Amino acid sequence: MGVGEEVKVVESFVVSPSRETPRKSLPLSPLDLVLANRGHTPLVFFYRSCAAADSEDDIFFDVARLKAAMATALVSFYPLACRLGVDGDGRAQIDCAEQGLPFFVAQSDLTLDNFINFKPSPELRRLFVPRLDDSPSVVCAIQVTFLRCGGAALGVAVHHAVVDGISTCHFLRTWAAFSSGDGAAAAALEPPCHDRTLLRARSPPIVHPDALSVFCPKLSPSQSDTMPDAVVNEIFTISMDQVAALKRSCSFGRGDISTFCAMSALVWRCVCAARRLQPDAMTRLTFQANVRRRLRPPIPDSYFGNGIIMLCATGKVRDIASESEEQLASVAGRIGGAIRRMNDELVRSAIDYMELDMAAGLLATPAGGMSETELTVVSWLGMPFYDVDFGWGKPLVMHRAVQQRAGLVYLMDGAGGSVRVLASMEPATLNDFRRLLYGNTAKL
Structure with a gap:
């Protein structure tokens, strides 16, 4: 080796x-x-x-x-x-x-x-x-x-x-x-x-017609607008107080907003602005969602395998990148709405969709780049990776060793209630993303 x-x-x-x-x-x-x-x-x-x-x-x-x-x-x-x-x-x-x-x-x-x-x-x-x-x-x-x-x-x-x-x-x-x-x-x-x-899939597989409005089967980048191969990675830390202020800003009379929804809305806004996308372009946020408790009856939290599907939220760039506090709250609510719609039927339809894709030979397609209008956010929030103590203390830090896909962001717990944002971006975007992310949180 x-x-x-x-x-x-x-x-x-x-x-x-x-x-x-x-x-x-x-x-x-x-x-x-x-x-x-x-x-x-x-x-x-x-x-x-x-x-x-x-x-x-x-x-x-x-x-x-x-x-x-x-x-x-x-x-x-x-x-x-x-x-x-x-x-x-x-x-x-x-x-x-x-x-x-x-x-x-x-x-x-x-x-x-x-x-x-x-x-x-x-x-x-x-x-x-x-x-x-x-x-x-x-x-x-x-x-x-x-x-x-x-x-x-x-x-x-x-x-x-x-x-x-x-x-x-x-x-x-x-x-x-x-x-x-x-x-x-x-x-x-x-x-x-x-x-x-x-x-496992139902027999026969059945895909509910409404499922595809929230469930994202797979990313399908076009040949003309995929991102370049060069990727840079940066970790940004948002303090506990800034996260709390962001959640208050995103609630805007809509009740409690989760850390994931608030942080995803902010990151989506900053990525759209940093990439200087056309205001009328449609942009899509995709994110993983845990299905274990969404099934009826729910499957155990200890289910050992893949228990995630990809959900999505879409919107026009001008709406997602807007500096309006009310609009940021609307985007966070849009993300939360997609999560709330993930019920037993949607999950079963997603599984059946994948089964049908596999039967057609379409499932195991190579993972390629994403369109510049795409952003994927993966949440490790609440996952106790930092509790992995073998008897000699908790880890100083942990994360993926390498991430080479532009447009992919991980949200992870940080010290003292902070949130760490691991962003993988094309080099031309990263500096603007850093400025926008810290500029937005500084105003909270």
Whole structure:
């Protein structure tokens, strides 16, 4: 595994569940299959060295302890130790035969100070996340890199066809609880639900005619207006007080507005203005929505797989980019309205739509660029990734290791109630977006 001179892999092994697990095939739902072409999601966590150990034997990021804890966690989360395969009809599935989860241990002369801004970059992925180019069927792999300063980087590569962010966080928190020896925390976490038939298509599939007004099947960029290949990433922090003021501004007599709706409305406004789009052009915001509690009956929060669909809100650029406080509230309300319309029928129609697309051979289309009038916002708000404490403290920072699609924004919890905005933009847009985002929040 050649990752360059900065990082040297010194050990590699495969972690298997500590007890026997089911040997069977698990189907992938249409919600899984629509994300199959995305490959492995690269995540990176940075940890400072723990100066106050419980004893001399308490080694910071002790590999043996991490390995034993993972083996215990994989008993419940056994699909992560499996491989992707295909059934007799050529449909992707998870083949479970206790193949094990690849685990790499590396050392580096780099320090945390080398990554002071912690921006996602190809370099972060190259250095700290397992490279699985030659092992595309591996579901999940881990790399722990010990840094010269005494800190550590934890890199995670997990296949998006198998799990979404909610399920990934569930596994990492469980592994961390076993590693830290916090039995109460481990007991408080629900075991994962592996019944993937809960999100299978109906027979026959039925798409309600109103579903497509909110559900966004997939992005379809045109040849003429896709964004350039060059992408720059920046992380912006909006303080807790600014977020609270933004939510008050967006309520405008409409009742409570969620942090996601308020922040998405503001980011959408700033992106439209920064890109200098034509006022009469139509622009679209797409965003992920968790379906688990929207079905009737609801499926468990612990459902282990992809439980998300893409919703959308649209409008004319002049309305979205307007500096009017009332108009910003209207945009936030438009986003919230799309979320409120996500009921059982809409979700089932979305699943059926994907099933029909798959039958027509249209589902696994390559993920390309987006139109300049498109913006996608992904919310990690409320996901307790920062609770992933293996016994030596919570992470200093975590996010995707690399993000190379312009027009994609992640919203993440920051310190002290703040919100971190990870924006991936074309270089010509980023400076204006920064000015507009901070200029708008400064006026709140």
